[in-house]
Amino acid sequence: xxxxxxxxxxxxxxxxxxxxxxxxxxxxxxxxxxxxxxxxxxxxxxxxxxxxxxxxxxxxxxxxxxxxxxxxxxxxxxxxxxxxxxxxxxxxxxxxxxxxxxxxxxxxxxxxxxxxxxxxxxxxxxxxxxxxxxxxxxxxxxxxxxxxxxxxxxxxxxxxxxxxxxxxxxxxxxxxxxxxxxxxxxxxxxxxxxxxxxxxxxxxxxxxxxxxxxxxxxxxxxxxxxxxxxxxxxxxxxxxxxxxxxxxxxxxxxxxxxxxxxxxxxxxxxxxxxxxx
DNA sequence: ATATCTGCCTGCTCGC
DNA sequence: TGCGAGCAGGCAGATA
Numbered sequence: 001x002x003x004x005x006x007x008x009x010x011x012x013x014x015x016x017x018x019x020x021x022x023x024x025x026x027x028x029x030x031x032x033x034x035x036x037x038x039x040x041x042x043x044x045x046x047x048x049x050x051x052x053x054x055x056x057x058x059x060x061x062x063x064x065x066x067x068x069x070x071x072x073x074x075x076x077x078x079x080x081x082x083x084x085x086x087x088x089x090x091x092x093x094x095x096x097x098x099x100x101x102x103x104x105x106x107x108x109x110x111x112x113x114x115x116x117x118x119x120x121x122x123x124x125x126x127x128x129x130x131x132x133x134x135x136x137x138x139x140x141x142x143x144x145x146x147x148x149x150x151x152x153x154x155x156x157x158x159x160x161x162x163x164x165x166x167x168x169x170x171x172x173x174x175x176x177x178x179x180x181x182x183x184x185x186x187x188x189x190x191x192x193x194x195x196x197x198x199x200x201x202x203x204x205x206x207x208x209x210x211x212x213x214x215x216x217x218x219x220x221x222x223x224x225x226x227x228x229x230x231x232x233x234x235x236x237x238x239x240x241x242x243x244x245x246x247x248x249x250x251x252x253x254x255x256x257x258x259x260x261x262x263x264x265x266x267x268x269x270x271x272x273x274x275x276x277x
Numbered sequence: 278a279t280a281t282c283t284g285c286c287t288g289c290t291c292g293c
Numbered sequence: 294t295g296c297g298a299g300c301a302g303g304c305a306g307a308t309a
Contacts, residue, residue, distance in 0.1 A: 115285080
């Protein structure tokens, strides 16, 4: 599923081909794809607008228009594909939920098997991303900033790190990877981490995300960039999808547990849970 | 404040 | 071989 590194890769791809492009037509095949406004209003209002810049905030893609912002969240299986030829033969064609046509003839498709992906046409990005926590790869995300957020809560580490209001962009895969890298148990209570452990977690989050961005994201099944190409970061995963295999650090068998309804992978030796946390 | 549950969705895997 | 059950999980919203 698209998390920060995948969304970053997609945003860069969109920037390369869509900046300066003007929308001449819009079509929505699954009305609920448009979160705001209505699908009808969306199709009407977006025509004539021009893409000025493409960015990312957390897991949201933000396309600045000459008036307003088009935000996209891909949730689980969403893809944004850019094509210049008619793709009716493509295997993903039946799953196109919305499309934009630009004056150049270029087309942008929101493809989503599961129909969870959402489009937002808003006047300001803050309407969509206003409540998100800091960007993990920004200068503002310091060890102190992380420590403050961890100690302000008594929640378990994994649910806390998945909370987009606490930190923006992490999902199930990269939280599991970061906790393994930092040698911290996902059930660890967030306010019990030592200074050294906070430093480790901070460095781990940065390392895991940086590497995944460099690798063009993780493709386990659905993720593709705007050119429909897979990423390669799945080759760098240490725990996600490796249950039953040997820990790359200590050789113990990677375990799987369910935490808040989500599959969670960890090394029971490297990531021990202290008695009091 | 925090935890837990449901609904949204459909393709895939598994067991019988 | 065929079929139904269960799983995958980000997020919003409701409930405890």
